[in-house]
Amino acid sequence: MTADGSLSGHRDDAALDESGYLCRRALFCPGDRAVKRWECQICGFVYDEAKGLPSEGLAPGTRWGDIPDDWECPDCGTSKSEFEMVELDR
Amino acid sequence: MPSARAPAFRNPEGALYHGGAIAYTLLAYGFGLAGLFHDRWLVNALATLLLAHGMTIAAYMIHECGHNTVFKQNTDNARLGRFLTWLCGASYGTYEDIRYKHFRHHVDVDDVVWFDYEQFFREHPIALRITKALEWCYIPAHDLLMHFIMVFTSFLIPERRDQRARNVSVILIRGGIYFTLLWYRPKVALLYALAYVMMMTILRFMDSLQHDYGYHLTLFSKETPPRKGDYAFEQEHTFSNPQSFDHEWINWITLNFGFHNAHHARPITPWWRLPALHRELFGGDPAKVIALWPQLEIFHKHRVARIVGDGPEGDIDPDAWGHTFLAAAREGRVRGGNAASFLTSF
Numbered sequence: 001m002t003a004d005g006s007l008s009g010h011r012d013d014a015a016l017d018e019s020g021y022l023c024r025r026a027l028f029c030p031g032d033r034a035v036k037r038w039e040c041q042i043c044g045f046v047y048d049e050a051k052g053l054p055s056e057g058l059a060p061g062t063r064w065g066d067i068p069d070d071w072e073c074p075d076c077g078t079s080k081s082e083f084e085m086v087e088l089d090r
Numbered sequence: 091m092p093s094a095r096a097p098a099f100r101n102p103e104g105a106l107y108h109g110g111a112i113a114y115t116l117l118a119y120g121f122g123l124a125g126l127f128h129d130r131w132l133v134n135a136l137a138t139l140l141l142a143h144g145m146t147i148a149a150y151m152i153h154e155c156g157h158n159t160v161f162k163q164n165t166d167n168a169r170l171g172r173f174l175t176w177l178c179g180a181s182y183g184t185y186e187d188i189r190y191k192h193f194r195h196h197v198d199v200d201d202v203v204w205f206d207y208e209q210f211f212r213e214h215p216i217a218l219r220i221t222k223a224l225e226w227c228y229i230p231a232h233d234l235l236m237h238f239i240m241v242f243t244s245f246l247i248p249e250r251r252d253q254r255a256r257n258v259s260v261i262l263i264r265g266g267i268y269f270t271l272l273w274y275r276p277k278v279a280l281l282y283a284l285a286y287v288m289m290m291t292i293l294r295f296m297d298s299l300q301h302d303y304g305y306h307l308t309l310f311s312k313e314t315p316p317r318k319g320d321y322a323f324e325q326e327h328t329f330s331n332p333q334s335f336d337h338e339w340i341n342w343i344t345l346n347f348g349f350h351n352a353h354h355a356r357p358i359t360p361w362w363r364l365p366a367l368h369r370e371l372f373g374g375d376p377a378k379v380i381a382l383w384p385q386l387e388i389f390h391k392h393r394v395a396r397i398v399g400d401g402p403e404g405d406i407d408p409d410a411w412g413h414t415f416l417a418a419a420r421e422g423r424v425r426g427g428n429a430a431s432f433l434t435s436f
Contacts, residue, residue, distance in 0.1 A: 042196050043189075044100075044158025044167075044358045075164075076193035079319060 038064050039086040043076035047083065097166035100159060100360075107362040108160045111151055111345065112170070118144025119177050122285065126278045138281045142288035143343070148177040149293055149433060150345040150361070156189045156432075159360040179286060180433040182260050183243040184253065187435040191309060195432075196357055198315035199324045201305040204247060204436040205239060207232070207429055211398050222394050232397050232428040233290050240434050247436055249310050292344065293433070295389055298396070298426035299331050299380055300350040302405055302415045309436065321355075328354045329416055330368065330379040338365045348379075380419045387422035396425040 035049035047053060047067075052060040056074055058067065064085075071080045099105050118140045125137020151160070155171030158164050168185060175181040180188065194202040211218040217235075224231035244250045244257035272279035308315070317323055332348035334340040341348055349364035351372060359367050372378050396405075405415065405425045418424045 039358070042357050043156070043193055044164065046164075076197055078193075078197045081319075 035061070036064060036085050038083040040073045040076060040078060041082050041084055042078045043073065045073050045075035046086070097161040097163065097170075100162045103362065104160065104360065107360065108151075108154065111147055111154075111361070115144050115147045115151060115174070115177065118147065123282070126281045126285075127275065134277070134281055138285045138288070141282070142285040142292070145178040145285065145289040146292045147345060148174045149180070149289065150347055152178070152180065152185070152188065153192070153347070153432060154345070154361060155185075156192055157357050159358055175433075178289060178433065179237070179264070180240070181264070182241045182257055183250065183435050184256070187250070188432060191435045192432045194309065194315075196354065197318060198308075199303075199317040199320050200308070200315060201301065201303045201430060202309050202315075203305045203307060204249075204309040205236070206307055207235070208398050218398070221397055225393050225397060228291075228393065230287060230290050230294055230428075233294050233431065233434075234287075236429050236431065236434040237290065239436065243436065290431075293431050294428060295385070296331065296344055296347050297430040298428065299329055299385060299388065299419055299424065301329070301427075301430070302327050302424075324354055325351060327415075329419060330372075331382075331385050332365075332379055333382050335376045335379055335381070341365065351378075377420070378416070380416070384420055384422035388419065388424060388426050391422065392425040396428055 037049070038047045039045070040047075047064065049063055050060060052058040052062045053074065054060070056071075064083075067080060069080055072078065073080075073082070099108060101108075122137045122139075122141025122144050125133050125140065128134055128137065152171050152174045154160050155167040155174065158167045160170060161167050171189075172181075172185045175185055175188070191202065194200070211221070221231040221235065224234075239246055241261065242257070244253040250257075268279060268282070271282070328351050330349050330351045332338075332341045332346070333343060338346075345361040346364040347353070347361070349368045352359065352364045352368040355371055356367060405427065413421075413423070415424060419426075
């Protein structure tokens with residue numbers, strides 16, 4: 001139990017989902033927890049949340065929202081804001 | 091044992107458009123080269139044109155590979171890009187360096203270089219005089235100088251000393267083949283050189299008017315680029331120069347590279363979608379592009395003057411000062427620039 005009375009990891013707060021909490025919304029909407037892929041709009045580099053980027057210190061499973069805003073594309077050096085979420089076939 | 095994996099195209103239409111461009115490049119290069127050995131001059135002439143265009147498309151496909159628009163896996167894009175550098179004579183340096191400089195161009199919103207050709211010409215007036223004379227004869231001497239530096243890249247650029255073994259290998263292979271041809275089949279060697287110069291001319295013709303940035307010697311420096319991320323500035327100083335705005339298929343001759351505003355607005359857009367992207371972002375007003383006639387006029391009229399740019403209004407002719415670059419360019423009253431090819435990675 002947490003201080004607010006909810007079960008740990010089961011808070012009714014979808015906003016926390018991106019931060020890694022296992023929330024109710026995530027339990028019933030697996031799509032929200034699905035790892036996503038982000039593509040650099042300058043060079044086409046793809047960041048896959050499932051794989052992370054260990055060479056850049058980003059462990060597998062690191063969500064896009066958890067990457068610092070001053071992070072730069074390892075391929076072309078552009079800023080994080082130049083990435084867009086993409087659906088690509090694996 | 092790892093299984094062989096066929097590269098998959100990134101876009102659904104990629105098999106048709108990218109596949110077609112790759113097939114064309116290979117066929118044009120192969121048949122073009124073979125045609126240089128023919129006994130009939132008419133076949134030689136057509137083969138030279140075909141070879142030049144095959145090399146041109148190879149160059150533009152390197153650009154596509156650089157932006158990873160071709161295949162899903164970026165390693166496949168790099169593999170194709172490296173192969174294509176051999177077709178268009180850009181293999182003396184590395185494909186990675188070509189990409190690096192090109193991305194600095196996009197990300198820094200600048201023309202980021204190592205070689206200060208203006209200073210070089212100031213310090214070598216005889217070289218400038220020779221370059222001017224050759225350029226007057228439509229021989230792209232300025233770009234030949236740049237490609238000459240590229241051939242000896244690891245010996246001339248201190249930051250690339252570690253590429254010497256590779257650089258020497260490529261010089262020996264390409265130089266060996268070329269001089270063998272020159273010895274046994276001089277006509278073939280000379281026609282190949284002519285095709286190469288034609289490719290270079292097409293590339294510089296396209297590059298000449300696409301930006302009015304000027305250049306900065308910051309390729310190897312770590313300083314913060316002052317205009318990084320300033321995409322409004324980037325669009326204000328980027329210009330589109332298609333061969334035709336009304337008949338879009340004509341622009342396939344340069345893989346739509348003339349739709350340069352669209353390319354800079356969304357660089358991972360594959361070549362066949364650029365005309366539609368241009369219309370989506372900038373509308374269908376032909377006044378927003380530089381038409382072919384003024385492009386040709388500028389290319390002819392300022393072929394000597396644009397070697398070394400000077401003057402208080404940059405590239406704009408004195409009689410058009412006060413005009414925007416685009417307005418002046420549309421009237422054929424800018425000089426344009428040289429030495430901006432993405433194949434010369436310095």
